[in-house]
C-alpha cells in the first residue's frame with residue numbers, strides 16, 4: 274500500500290475486532306514507524322509501552338464503557354511523554370507535537386498492515402485514566418501517558434470521517450485566497 278492509499282484508508286475505528294492476535298512482529302514494526310517520526314531538535318521525546326499481556330490488555334480494555342475498539346483490543350500502544358516537558362528551543366517544548374507525529378506515523382503503519390485503531394487522548398485526560406493506566410504499566414511519576422492506541426483486526430469496514438473541501442482549508446500564498 275503506498276502512502277497516499279494509507280492516508281485515504283486511515284480512519285478512527287471504534288467497532289468490534291475479530292478474534293485474531295496482533296503478532297509482536299507487527300507491533301514492533303508499527304512502533305518502529307513511530308520511532309522514525311520527526312521530533313523537535315530530534316530530541317525523540319516520546320516513548321512507547323506495547324501492551325500485549327492478556328491480563329493487562331483485559332484490565333485496560335475494561336476501563337472503557339462504550340468504545341468497542343478499546344473493549345475488544347488485542348493490544349495497546351501507550352505513547353508517553355514527560356509530565357513537565359523541558360524547554361529545548363528558546364523556551365519551547367515540542368513533546369506534544371513529537372508525540373502526535375509519532376502517532377500519525379503509527380496510524381498509517383497500522384492501516385497499511387490491515388489493522389485498525391483510534392487515537393485515544395481526550396478520554397485519558399478525565400477521571401485520572403492516564404494515571405491509572407500509567408500505574409499498570411509502571412510509569413514513573415515524571416512521565417504521563419499522552420495517547421493510547423487500541424489495536425486489532427477490524428470486524429467491520431468503517432469510513433474516514435468526511436473532511437472539508439481543500440478550498441475551505443487551504444490556499445496558495447494568501448490566507449483565505
Ligand SMILES: Cc1cc2nc3c(=O)[nH]c(=O)nc-3n(C[C@H](O)[C@H](O)[C@H](O)COP(=O)(O)O)c2cc1C
Nearest residue numbers: 283284285340391392393394395396397432433434
Ligand atoms: C488530538 C486527538 C484526540 C482524540 N481523542 C479521541 C478520544 O479520546 N476518543 C476517541 O474515540 N477518539 C479520539 N480522537 C479521534 C477523533 O475523534 C477522530 O480523528 C475524528 O473524529 C476524525 O475522524 P477520522 O479519524 O475517521 O478522520 C482524537 C483525535 C485526535 C487527533
